[in-house]
Amino acid sequence: MLGEGGFERQLVDVRALLRETISRASEEGRDEPGEYVAEAADGRIRVTVGTDGRVGAVEIDPRVLREGAEYLADEFRTAVNAALDGRGEQNRTDEPVPDLDALNSAVERLQDQSIRQMREMTATIGEVMRKLHKS
Structure with a gap:
């Protein structure tokens, strides 16, 4: 006792x-467990979204530039949206x-x-x- x-x-x-x-x-x-990284253009574009919900890093393989501006823009948007979606999934919880x-x-x-x-x-x-x- x-x-x-x-x-x-x-x-x-x-x-x-x-x-x-x-x-x-x-x-x-x-409620923010960490950063989330997403890729597009067969891994030649990588986008990192930080714990604050902002884009923290963008990595672009120079070879993807040969594909043209429209392709680059579409793939970049795809990577950013995937990173944001993935981060949102990480933060979802049914627990109070x-x-x-x-x-x-x-x-x-x-x-x-x-x-x-x-x-x-x-x-x-x-x-x-x-x-x-x-x-």
Whole structure:
């Protein structure tokens, strides 16, 4: 059984983990798992869409330029749209996204309430023990 200090330490650790998770989520962009790369023109055009939804990199093999401007434009558009579609698929989920700030607040309230209750119980047990020793 945990004493007052052990229980409080666990709650402090949980809150620290939540703060770290919240911080990491905001740095990475919440619900955005990473970049997505798509290819077109038989792999001669590669487009990377970043976590912010913007095109991050475009790689074009110089040999594809021989195909002409219209072909290049069509294939480039195909690669960009495929990258955007793939990124959208990565971000889809049927699972609800937890509100980490609300969860952190709830744990904080739980910690405060638990510490108060633990102190009250400790005081009551101490009082009972004193009475038993007097008898």
